[in-house]
Amino acid sequence: MPAPRLNRSKAAALERLLNMLYKPAELAEELGVSHDTVYRSYIPAGAPVVLDAGGKVWINGRQFAQWARDYLTTTRRGKSKPPMPAGHAYCMRCNRVVMVQSPKMRPHSRRQNVVQLSGTCPECGGKIHRFIKSS
Numbered sequence: 001m002p003a004p005r006l007n008r009s010k011a012a013a014l015e016r017l018l019n020m021l022y023k024p025a026e027l028a029e030e031l032g033v034s035h036d037t038v039y040r041s042y043i044p045a046g047a048p049v050v051l052d053a054g055g056k057v058w059i060n061g062r063q064f065a066q067w068a069r070d071y072l073t074t075t076r077r078g079k080s081k082p083p084m085p086a087g088h089a090y091c092m093r094c095n096r097v098v099m100v101q102s103p104k105m106r107p108h109s110r111r112q113n114v115v116q117l118s119g120t121c122p123e124c125g126g127k128i129h130r131f132i133k134s135s
């Protein structure tokens with residue numbers, strides 16, 4: 001799958017995201033993309049997510065914006081940056097990509113071909129999660 005793109009007008013919309021938790025559909029509306037784009041592109045590409053007790057996905061606007069600037073935005077010539085390396089995920093506390101420690105893979109509760117990578121952050125010991133497209 002090609003890396004998801006975020007063009008410059010969408011990148012400007014990142015600035016408007018607040019430091020709060022968004023549902024994927026709300027985030028999609030803020031960015032002016034379809035919510036499928038969030039589920040099918042951004043989250044499998046490693047967007048930082050929070051899982052609540054019921055397994056629902058929440059996205060912090062600030063942290064998503066920072067991640068998106070690093071991993072989604074293209075250069076002026078439309079080239080995208082390299083994807084997040086395997087075994088890495090975004091730590092919500094450290095605000096950067098780290099190597100996942102003691103990683104566990106399990107299938108997504110509702111979506112086929114998506115696995116959930118969970119583990120701990122080597123820097124702060126916090127739990128980190130990432131969804132990865134498996135095929």
Ligand SMILES: [Zn+2]
Pocket residue numbers: 091092093094095098121122123124125126
């Ligand atoms: Zn951390």
